[in-house]
Every structure is written in C-alpha cells, then in structure tokens.
Amino acid sequence: MLRSLASGEQNLTELAAPLRMSFPAASKHVRVLEKARLVRRRIVGRTHRCRLHAAPLKKIAEWTEGYRRFWEERFRTLDSLLQEMKAKDAGRAGAGR
Amino acid sequence: MKIVGALKVTTPSDREIALIRSFNAPRRLVYEAMTKPDLVKRWLSGPPGWTMTECRIELRVGGAYRYEWRNDDGRTMGLGGVYREIVTNEKIVATEKFDESWYPGEAVGTIVLAEQGGVTTITQTILYETKAARDGVLKSPMEQGVAYSYDKLAELLASRA
Numbered sequence: 001m002l003r004s005l006a007s008g009e010q011n012l013t014e015l016a017a018p019l020r021m022s023f024p025a026a027s028k029h030v031r032v033l034e035k036a037r038l039v040r041r042r043i044v045g046r047t048h049r050c051r052l053h054a055a056p057l058k059k060i061a062e063w064t065e066g067y068r069r070f071w072e073e074r075f076r077t078l079d080s081l082l083q084e085m086k087a088k089d090a091g092r093a094g095a096g097r
Numbered sequence: 098m099k100i101v102g103a104l105k106v107t108t109p110s111d112r113e114i115a116l117i118r119s120f121n122a123p124r125r126l127v128y129e130a131m132t133k134p135d136l137v138k139r140w141l142s143g144p145p146g147w148t149m150t151e152c153r154i155e156l157r158v159g160g161a162y163r164y165e166w167r168n169d170d171g172r173t174m175g176l177g178g179v180y181r182e183i184v185t186n187e188k189i190v191a192t193e194k195f196d197e198s199w200y201p202g203e204a205v206g207t208i209v210l211a212e213q214g215g216v217t218t219i220t221q222t223i224l225y226e227t228k229a230a231r232d233g234v235l236k237s238p239m240e241q242g243v244a245y246s247y248d249k250l251a252e253l254l255a256s257r258a
Contacts, residue, residue, distance in 0.1 A: 067114075067235050068106045070144060075104060075118050077140040081130055082122040089126070 001029060002038065002052065009051035012041075101216060111228040114235060116221040124212035127219060128186045131208065132156050142166070143174060151175075158183055162191065178203075186210060193223070200230035 001015055016026035030050055033039035040053045105117040120127055130136045134152040142149050143166040150173075151165035163177040175196035182190035189208045202225070209220045225231040 064106055064235050066237075068104060071106070071116055071118075072104050074140055074142070075120075076102075077142070078130060079102070079120060081136065081139050082120055082126055085126045085130065085136075086122055 001026075001033065005039065005050060005052045009049055012048040012050060015050060108231075108235075109222065112225045112231050114223050114225075114231060117218065118221075119216050119218040121215070122217055123215060124186050124210045124217045127210055127217045132189070137164075143168070146170075147174065156180065156183060178206075181205070200225060200227075200233050202226035202230065204230070 001019070004010065004015055004018070012023060012026050012030060015030070016023060019026070021029070027048065030039055030041055030048070034041055037053055040051055042049050101119045101121050103119070105115075107115045107117070109115050130140065132154060134154050137154070138149045138152045141152075141164070146169050147166040149164065150167045151163060153161075153163040155161050158180055160180050161177060162180070164175065166174045168174075176193060177196075178192035178194060180189065180191045182188060187210055189206075191206055192203050193206050194203045204223050204225045206221065206223045209222075211218050211220075223231075223234075225234065
C-alpha cells in the first residue's frame with residue numbers, strides 16, 4: 001500500500017483493487033498505517049482519499065545519517081587497506097615463482 | 098550483482114541493525130583485515146579526531162577482544178567482548194559492550210562473509226537487548242556526524258580562502 005501511495009494520493013477503492021481486498025479490510029489496513037502516522041486519510045463525500053505522510057519516514061532516514069556516514073568512512077578506509085593487501089599478495093606470489 | 102562501495106544500513110527487526118557492504122577483495126583478505134590487530138587498527142579508527150590505541154584479539158570461541166580509542170583531547174573509549182562462534186573466512190559472532198554503557202546490557206554482533214567472483218559481501222548484524230538500545234545507537238553518532246560534516250566544510254572553505 002505504501003509503495004502504491006508513493007506515486008500519489010489515491011482513494012481507498014483504488015488502493016484495495018490490486019490487492020483484491022474488500023473495502024472494510026483495506027480500511028482496517030489503512031487505519032493501522034494511520035496509527036503509525038505513515039498515511040493520512042481524508043474523507044471526501046463517500047471516498048476516502050489516502051496519501052503518504054512522509055515525515056516519519058524521512059525522520060528515520062535522518063536519524064541514521066550519522067551512523068551510516070561513520071561506517072561509510074570506516075569501510076572506505078578498509079577499501080584502501082584491502083587494495084594494499086592485494087598488491088602485497090600479488091607481489092609475494094610473483095616472487096615465489 | 099553486488100555493487101562494491103555502496104553501504105546499506107537496514108533494521109531487520111526492532112532490536113537489530115544490519116550493515117551490508119561489498120568489497121573488491123577475496124574473502125580471505127577481508128577476514129584477515131577484520132581479525133588481525135595490526136590490520137584492524139588501520140581502518141577501525143573512531144570518529145574523526147580519534148585513534149585506535151589498543152587492539153587485542155584472541156580469535157577463538159571463548160576468547161576475548163578489546164578495542165580502545167583515544168581522542169586528541171584525551172578522552173578515551175573502550176569496547177570489548179567474547180567470541181561465541183568462529184568459522185574462518187566465513188563467520189564471526191561475538192558479544193560487544195562499550196565501557197561507557199551508552200546502552201543497557203550487551204549486544205551480539207554477527208559478521209558473515211560471502212564471496213562471488215573476487216567480490217566479498219559482508220553482512221554485519223548487531224542485535225541489541227532492547228529496541229531503545231538499538232534506536233539509541235542509530236541516533237547517537239548523529240551529533241558527531243553533523244559536527245564532522247561542518248568541520249569538513251570549514252576545512253574546505255579555509256583551503257579556498
């Protein structure tokens with residue numbers, strides 16, 4: 001459902017159709033997503049318009065920025081070390097022959 | 098096909114963090130770089146400003162490891178644990194705990210190495226005792242990360258002046 005909403009606001013019937021869900025079942029699912037603050041719903045007449053509430057998803061990505069950057073730096077240094085080790089290995093193998 | 102150099106950070110469960118990264122090197126060398134103290138010291142430095150001052154590894158089940166870092170300003174950080182499972186070139190499972198107890202309890206780290214055509218993919222999963230501990234770890238280096246990027250910016254601007 002989230003993936004589907006990533007392309008834009010849809011009403012509940014449109015969301016439910018590809019998933020072959022009944023309206024009440026789909027509504028229940030959306031309610032769970034609403035509770036998790038991932039989806040926002042507004043009722044227009046008899047349609048339930050649903051759209052992604054991007055803020056919580058963005059927050060999680062922001063949280064992990066520092067953590068990810070830290071490991072990216074460490075692994076980049078490891079990349080260089082590994083190239084050095086490979087060169088040494090190749091050198092050793094050559095000398096052995 | 099694994100893209101070398103791209104780091105993936107995921108949360109496979111609410112108590113875990115997983116890091117997935119591929120390297121252009123055979124598994125044997127990646128394993129060595131992760132288990133030989135002289136080599137670990139070369140890349141596992143702390144955040145900028147920190148150097149690894151101690152690296153002791155008893156690579157056997159039941160053996161202990163100990164890492165220590167020191168900052169330019171004299172602050173120190175320590176991490177240690179015990180190995181639970183070791184499969185040479187393939188898998189390392191060990192407990193981990195920081196001296197400073199940023200999170201309650203102990204964590205368990207699992208590193209799995211898989212090689213395909215000279216490219217080694219490591220999957221490093223750390224399991225925390227609680228979701229709060231896991232979330233705290235994900236959030237905490239942020240300040241350092243932000244400070245680091247401002248430092249880098251300052252450096253860059255100074256070099257252009």
